[in-house]
Amino acid sequence: MPFILLLAGCSNGELPQNDGGIGISKDYPQYWEYGGKPVLLLGGSDEDNLFQTEGVERQLDLLSSAGGNYIRNTMSSRDSGNVWAFEKDPATGLYDLARWNEEYWKRFHRLLELTSEREIMVQVEIWATFDFYRENWLINPFNPACNINYSAERTRLPVRVDSHPTWCENPFFWSVPGQHNNMPVLAYQQRFVDQLLYYSLQYGNVLYCIDNETSVTADWGRFWSEYIRKKASEAGKKIHVTEMWDPHDLGHISHRETFDHPQTYSFVEISQNNHQRGENQxxxxxxxxERLRSAGNLRPVNNVKTYGNWQGRHGGGTHNGVESFIRSVLFGSAAVRFHRPPSGLGLGDTAQSVIRSIRTATDRFSFFDAAPHNELLGGRQVNEAYCRAVPGREYMVYFTGPGEVEMDLQSPAKRFAVRRLEILTGQWSDETVPSDGNLIILRSDRKHLLYLIKKK
Known part of the structure; x- marks a missing residue:
């Protein structure tokens, strides 16, 4: 059946449709839709390659119970207990790139099945960058020293790559026709991608990212984006693809390869922005x-990795991780996920509380009609509070910590109901706040407090 799927085409030259699968919202192109309705993607998970873990079903149930609907899945095999995609000869210890390890694909297929049943979107990263460098490259089946299919001399692939991926010293990522045109390597890369699509195109809950934190030439990502989109089209499917660049500054020119080329990348991935802290993020x-909007290229902007955990070294600690997650939602990210521990909060208790609270709050608010409006907050200090609003009608105000702001509701305050949400506990309360005509004063006495103000 899957081969019939891959050979099916489109008639009359029409673009394939999603049939209720994940797609860009027609009414709100900054956001995704699923089942024909706009959807905000919120998530967290304790691993980046969730398909390789024994507790995957429990993790997905936990995410779903917290109101989450979004995970990341790298096709990585570098952690203990993981399996590689190819068959290994136990006698020689060498892999055969022409033969599959069925366990690897069984795990991937099961993840797709379980997430589809729960309406959880999966952002698949095809090439797990760090699997191809340093100690991970020494055991990678694509290493010529680890397989029976090609030699280092024939492919010019090194058997050791001791540098960080930002040095771009593994020509594995230069195999495409626009670069080295390394046909022996490219053939097995294509075979791997085709097998991935064999499974993923059967499901409508998959988004695609070419790499993780890449620093290589744009030719590589462009080649694979075009290839998988064409394969999907031949199968009667429309898929959405992005690239994840390494620079932490979104103003770096490499990010323009994604921002400025919607024909290649139909959504944008900005996770590296979460290395920024506070109001900079x-x-x-x-x-x-806003730049995408001005250029006429507005489309979903995803944040698949939100950093921040006291146990890790990225993202400024747990509270900044929570702030970054909520700020991303309020400034307009289409998808936001907590990165795995220790670099992020994963799906621990704090992450669950935040996901559950933000889901509840956004469901009670005209979220997709609203926009960022910090200018409505009088007396606001840097990184004190953030506002998303439909001015004159509904307001959502998030306090990162203790503080006080004034807001002009543009109508008499008595016409509005004010509710307060303690994000880390999920506790809601009706509030009476100081007011004077159209003005109200909002105060916070703790971290991570949210106000919802709506016309009665």
Whole structure:
């Protein structure tokens, strides 16, 4: 059946449709839709390659119970207990790139099945960059020293790559026709991608990202994006593809390869922005969305990795991780996920509380009609509070910590109901706040407090 799927085509030259699968919202092109309705993607998971873990079903159930609907899945095999995609000869210890390890694909297929049943979107990263460098390259089946299919001399692939991926010293990522045109390697890369699509195109809940934190030439990502989109089209499917660049500054020119080429990348991935802290993270993310809007290229902007955990070294600690997640939602990210521990909060208790609270709050608010409006907050200090609103009708105000702001509701305050949400506990309360005509004063006495103000 899957081979029939891959050979099916489109008639009358029409673009393939999603048939209720994940797609860009027609009414709100900054966001995704699923089942024909706009959807905000919120998520977290304890691993980046969730398909390789024994507790995958429990993790997905936990995410779903918290209101989450979004995970990341790298096709990585570098962690203990993981399996590689290819068959290994136990006698020689060498892989055969022409033969599959069925366990690897069984795990991937099961993840797709389980997520589809739960309406959880999967952002698949095809090439797990760090699997191809340093100690991971020494055991990678694509290493010529680890397989029976080609030699280092024939492919010019090194058997050791001791540098960080930002040095771009593994020509594995230069195999495409626009670069080295390394046909022996490219043939097996294509075979791997075809097998991935064999499974993923059967499901409508998959988004595609070419790499993780890449620094290589844009030719590589462009080649694979065009290839998988064509394969999908031949199968009567429309898929959505992005690339993830390494620079932490979204103003770096490499990110323009994604921002400025919607014909190649139908959505944008800005996770590296989450290395920024405080208001810088908000400003940089919002700036990119406004630039896309001004250029006429507005489309979903995803944040598949939100950093921040006291146990890790990225993202400024747990509270900044929570802030970054919520700021990303309010400035307009279409998808936001907590990165795996220790670099992120994964799907621990804090992450679950945040996901559940933000889902509840956004469901009670005209979220897709609203936009960022920090200018409505009088007396606001840097990184004190953030506002998303439909001015004159509905307002959502998030306090990162203790603070006080004034807001002009543009109508008498008595016409509005004010509710307060303690994000880390999920506790809602009706509030009476100081007011004077159209003005109200909002106060916070703790971290991570949210106000919802709506016309009665």
């Amino acid at each position: 908000w400003d940089n993310g919002l700036r990119q969305i």
